[in-house]
Amino acid sequence: MDSIIQTYQLTKTFKNEEIIEPLDFTLRKGEICALIGKNGAGKSTFFKMLAGQLMPTTGDIQLFGKSGKKIGKSKKRMGFMIETPEFFPDFTATQNLEYFRIQRGVTEKKRIYEVLQIVDLANQKKKRFKDYSMGMKQRLGIALCLLSSPDCLVLDEPINGLDAEGIMEIRKLLLKLNQEKQITILVSSHILTELQLLATRFVFLKNGVIVDDLSKQTLDEKSKKQIHLKVDDVAKAARLLEQGYADIQYKILPDHLITIQNHVEEGGEINRLLIDNEVFVMEFRMEALNLEEYFLGLVEGNEK
Numbered sequence: 001m002d003s004i005i006q007t008y009q010l011t012k013t014f015k016n017e018e019i020i021e022p023l024d025f026t027l028r029k030g031e032i033c034a035l036i037g038k039n040g041a042g043k044s045t046f047f048k049m050l051a052g053q054l055m056p057t058t059g060d061i062q063l064f065g066k067s068g069k070k071i072g073k074s075k076k077r078m079g080f081m082i083e084t085p086e087f088f089p090d091f092t093a094t095q096n097l098e099y100f101r102i103q104r105g106v107t108e109k110k111r112i113y114e115v116l117q118i119v120d121l122a123n124q125k126k127k128r129f130k131d132y133s134m135g136m137k138q139r140l141g142i143a144l145c146l147l148s149s150p151d152c153l154v155l156d157e158p159i160n161g162l163d164a165e166g167i168m169e170i171r172k173l174l175l176k177l178n179q180e181k182q183i184t185i186l187v188s189s190h191i192l193t194e195l196q197l198l199a200t201r202f203v204f205l206k207n208g209v210i211v212d213d214l215s216k217q218t219l220d221e222k223s224k225k226q227i228h229l230k231v232d233d234v235a236k237a238a239r240l241l242e243q244g245y246a247d248i249q250y251k252i253l254p255d256h257l258i259t260i261q262n263h264v265e266e267g268g269e270i271n272r273l274l275i276d277n278e279v280f281v282m283e284f285r286m287e288a289l290n291l292e293e294y295f296l297g298l299v300e301g302n303e304k
């Protein structure tokens with residue numbers, strides 16, 4: 001059984017507003033799946049439904065193939081970090097984890113030392129939580145998720161607010177958990193370039209709808225190129241592009257520049273379309289497109 005999380009037509013409505021539209025999603029074993037969406041896209045709402053903190057309005061959730069009343073056992077195989085856990089500021093990492101170990105019924109006391117080692121906090125045992133850096137606090141949050149030895153982690157914005165070093169540490173940690181401990185990971189963020197170095201799959205969420213779902217390989221191919229044009233009549237060129245390609249994704253930049261994010265393989269035809277219609281093309285080249293630009297193209301549509 002390869003699917004760890006599966007949702008069927010899952011929805012959530014708050015006060016007559018559908019925040020999550022019927023959502024079908026599968027997380028497969030071994031993946032590091034990035035859920036990418038702007039603030040308010042519905043990432044936390046989706047994660048809270050997976051964790052059982054929010055009831056879906058309609059639809060179904062399966063964890064490890066189990067749903068409904070049987071889901072409880074599967075939930076024990078999951079580690080959720082949806083909001084920063086409420087650690088005691090004056091407690092050390094060990095004292096904080098000991099509190100949660102007892103609360104959660106994890107019998108083996110030595111597990112605390114193991115998880116602190118995994119997240120590289122074992123040598124900080126005497127420091128109190130309030131003296132931790134943001135990165136250390138996040139890693140302690142992940143340690144807490146790991147206490148019950150889960151097979152899957154669901155992490156909401158674990159690198160939010162971290163500096164470059166903190167981000168790198170979390171990335172190293174998540175890669176280690178995935179590769180060495182075979183933990184499947186679903187992680188959300190809006191720091192897209194960071195996820196490009198971490199995830200094996202990218203799911204884009206906009207207003208509660210999955211607008212794209214790409215493997216790392218496809219994303220890398222897409223991010224290789226975009227068309228970069230300099231033309232004399234930008235408005236006419238834009239009109240021709242829209243007439244020629246209904247789904248065209250482009251941006252108009254200052255200095256008569258247009259970048260086109262899709263139909264990149266048809267660059268020759270696009271050039272011909274413009275020239276044949278008497279648009280003077282001063283520059284035509286392919287250039288690299290980064291994930292951030294691709295994402296903005298998807299979630300904002302054309303900037304006209």
Ligand SMILES: Nc1ncnc2c1ncn2[C@@H]1O[C@H](COP(=O)(O)OP(=O)(O)OP(=O)(O)O)[C@@H](O)[C@H]1O
Nearest residue numbers: 014015019037038039040041042043044045046157
């Ligand atoms: N309990 C609630 N009652 C009413 N509206 C809510 C509730 N929780 C979330 N929302 C709304 O649902 C939408 C999605 O919120 P959500 O927190 O899931 O987005 P998000 O993608 O996680 O964004 P962020 O990164 O800002 O947390 C927002 O418009 C938010 O205001």
